[in-house]
Amino acid sequence: MEKVIIVGAGLVGSLQAIYMAKKGYKVEVYERRPDMRKVNLVAGRSINLALSNRGWKAISEAGIQSEIEKIAIPMRGRMMHDEEGNTTFQQYGKDDEAIYSVSRGLLNQKLMTCAGDFENVSFFFNHQCLDVNLENNELTFLNTETNEKKKVTEGKIFATDGAFSAIRKRLMKTDRFNYQQMYLEHGYKELTIPAADGGGFKIDKNALHIWPRGEYMMIALANEDGSFTCTLFFPFEGENSFGSIKTKADVEKFFNRVFPDAVELMPNLVEEYFENPTASLVTVRCSPWNYKDQIIMMGDSSHAIVPFYGQGMNSGFEDCTVFNEIFESNKRDWEKSFKEFFDTRKKDADAISNLALQNFIEMRDLVADESFLLRKKIEKKIYSKYPEKWVPLYSQVTFSHTPYSEALANGKRQEKIMDCIMAKENIEQLWDSQEVEDEILEMI
Ligand SMILES: Cc1cc2nc3c(=O)[nH]c(=O)nc-3n(C[C@H](O)[C@H](O)[C@H](O)COP(=O)(O)OP(=O)(O)OC[C@H]3O[C@@H](n4cnc5c(N)ncnc54)[C@H](O)[C@@H]3O)c2cc1C
Missing domain, CATH: 3.30.70 (Alpha-Beta Plaits)
Structure with missing residues (x-):
């Protein structure tokens, strides 16, 4: 049985382990931390994450949707609290659309358990990856319990070891590897x-x-x-x-x-x-994400983003879906698939990285701004009347599978149109009129 090695049993590594196990590979997963299913989740580090359609698709293709649904709470919109304690509710999408609150720790535990249910998956906890020898693809791990070092060879490597990836650190020493981090x-x-x-x-x-x-x-x-x-x-x-x-x-x-x-x-x-x-909060960008046919990076290791679009994990999960499709369409040719995955996915990772930075301003400031709320109201009207012509950017990112780079480009076009509309005199009175609607349709 051909072996694959997954470094990092976080959210993306654990999900990718399931994908590879289903394909029949012998999967070895190495994780620096102890088995989180045996330790209490630490209070104060219990991030919950918003899981949305891209993440759900990846979870569903892994065949574990019903398990994850048990720990997911739907959130249908934003509830804004002003300084007087008044609240305003803003629905995210259509009536049946929601994003889901999940505990990062619980989700990770569930993914590990689902992966561990496959006979061909083995987890090695307390194994910190120290280095990878690119000559022979030999990984060095430190067993943090025994302090012994262990070498692991023979297997394609999925580097899912997060924003401070040890494998990426090694790749940074290779020729023409680009790296950027921003706090x-x-x-x-x-x-x-x-x-x-x-x-x-x-x-x-x-x-x-x-x-x-x-x-x-x-x-x-x-x-x-x-x-x-x-x-x-x-x-x-x-x-x-x-x-x-x-x-x-x-x-x-x-x-x-x-x-x-x-x-x-x-x-x-x-x-x-x-x-x-x-x-x-850090943004990480790098390229390429693969080293020949030996290593591929996925999730935060290659594209850590700020959390303001709720897409870090979702994009990492989408990496699994996209890689899976590419791998199968290339008849499991590793080299072709690693390269194509990077070529396809990099622009999308850059797009969601930019969108996440922009959305911080929207969340902390604009959601309480009258003119911004009017803009959203107009967009919502056009979306509900002409869904085939206008899907708001938030919905494209959160509720669709449109590649992030396309969503970003569409969003820029929409923004230009809305800038013109919002500049109209008396838009506060006119917003619901046929005139405004016709103008938008003409510009689309
Ligand atoms: C405050 C906050 C809020 C967020 N909210 C959202 C949200 O609402 N929605 C969303 O989609 N995303 C959100 N995210 C982003 C999301 O948490 C990450 O994108 C996601 O966890 C990335 O998964 P990953 O598996 O790539 O990395 P991680 O989850 O970081 O997993 C990496 C794993 O690798 C292990 N590891 C690290 N180094 C080594 C090593 N040398 N050897 C072996 N193992 C190693 C780590 O212990 C860890 O288990 C948020 C992030 C933050 C910080």
């Missing part, structure tokens, strides 16, 4: 809205809650146990920043001023603020 000036911290007494949800569980405040924002996604994981995206430095909030009194004063309705729901706010880590 945001904002970091994030996780906080919690605990479940109500008796286990219910204190706020609507079927919405992604946003407290947009211009330079920063907080979001909250529901967990199955009735709690919400909140994430504060906040500058590291400046007037309102992680750097400026230093004492218990600072936290209380600041949160009471800007997130008053949330504070009431967060009894452990101050402790969590100081106990939970502050993490940074």
Whole structure:
């Protein structure tokens, strides 16, 4: 049985293990951390992720949709909370469209279990990849329990070892390998809205809650146990920043001023603020993603993005679907498939990377802006009347499988049209008129 080696049993590595197992390969998965199914998930690091159509497609093709549905909570729109505590709901797509809140830890555990159910999959935990010898494709792992080194050979390598990939680090020393990393000036911290007494949800569980405040924002996604994981995206430095909030009194004063309705729901706010880590947000781009027919990178190892479009994992999962299609259409020719995968996918990864950066501004600022909301209302009307002519960018990215690069290009065209429309005098009164509709149709 031909062997493949997967380095990193995160979300993408575990899913890719299933894809390769189904094809009949002997799959060895090496993971730096201990088996997360045997350890308690650490509070304060319980990111929940928004899973959307691209991710679901990959999950469904792996044959594990029903397992994942058990841990997914639908969110049909954004619930915006203003500084007075008033809320406004904005539906994401059509009535039957939603994105899904899933716990990253639980999802990872489930994917590992589904992969481990295949006889031809073996997991090696506490195995940190240190290096790969490109001459003979020999991987060196450190067993972090015994401190012994282990060499592993003979197998195509899938590098799914995340944004700080050890394999990418090795490839960076090869000729003409391009690499770029960029940190945001904002970091994030996780906080919690605990479940109500008796286990219910204190706020609507079927919405992604946003407290947009211009330079920063907080979001909250529901967990199955009735709690919400909140994430504060906040500058590291400046007037309102992680750097400026230093004492218990600072936290209380600041949160009471800007997130008053949330504070009431967060009894452990101050402790969590100081106990939970502050993490940074990085964008990684590199090329190529393959080394000859020996190594291919997937997921964050080759294209880590900021989380503001909710597409990091979804794009990583889509890597699995796209690779699978290419691999089969090339009759499992490794070299051709690795190259074609990179050639096809790089532009899409770059597109979603740019969209994710742009969407930070939309989420933290524009969603509370009247003119932006009107723009969305007009788009929504055109979409509902002419879905074959106009699909809003958010829907293309989140609810379709249109390649990200095409979605980005379509979005730019739409933006130009909407800029013209929004510049019309009295658009606030005219927006629902036949005149505006005709103008848009003419420009499409
Ligand atoms: C705050 C935040 C919110 C997010 N929200 C969303 C969202 O709503 N929707 C969405 O789609 N995405 C979201 N993401 C992005 C998503 O978490 C990532 O894109 C996704 O986890 C990438 O999966 P991966 O398998 O490529 O990498 P990872 O999940 O990071 O997995 C990499 C694995 O490799 C292991 N590893 C690392 N180095 C080594 C080594 N040297 N040897 C062996 N193993 C190693 C790690 O331990 C880990 O298990 C968010 C990210 C953040 C930070």
